[in-house]
Amino acid sequence: MDNDFDNLKKQWSTGKKEFTAAPDSIQEQLNALKTKKKSSTSFHYGNILVLSATVIVLLLFFYYLAPVQELLSRIGVGLMIGGLLVRIAIEFMSVARVKKIKMTDLALDNLAQTIAFYKFRKTIHEPVTITIIVLYSIGFYMISPEFSNYFSLWQMILMDGSYIVIAIVLIVGIRKGVKKEMNTLAEIIAVKKDLAAPQ
Secondary structure (H helix, E strand, O other), X not given: OHHHHHHHHHHHHHOHHHHHOOHHHHHHHHHHHHHHHHHHHHHHHHHHHHHHHHXXXXXXXXXXXXXXXXXXXXXXXXXXXXXXXXXXXXXXHHHHXXXXXXXXOOOHHHHHHHHHHHXXXXXXXXXXXXXXXXXXXXXXXXXXXXXXXXXXHXXXXXXXXXXXXXXXXXXXXXXXXXXXXXXXXXXXXXXXXXXXXXX
């Protein structure tokens, strides 16, 4: 799909006149934009599903298996779950915003709306997501002192160390997903700009 978009952009830059006489080609591009939009929306729903499952697991864990008693630990649990809930809310907002973007509408205001959504997601992926990850990690380690009352030193080292490994794996996975989403949005903007340009 990415190669198709590159080819489309090259074709538009070398000879837009050909497309004026070929409405089928324009329709194919619009259909490709719709597919990209669906991909973007699926990404948001996937995030909501994964984050919601994580919240449920954490709630069950801290309610049934490890009900924390100390204030520091409860604040830590609050940071972990609160950060995830904020991110879930952001994903729902993203779904609502992306649904308002009409891929077949090539008016300048619609293009501006698409660019604004791109900038919104970029902000979410940079300072907001980083802040949520940092707060989640702080929350996790705020629970450690209370857990150390029930686990041996080597178990605590294993638990805290494994969190770092899991966090690194998740961050790498998140970065790949983010890069893919941002590339998709950039491609949508590039093609919409080409289609909206005067012939």
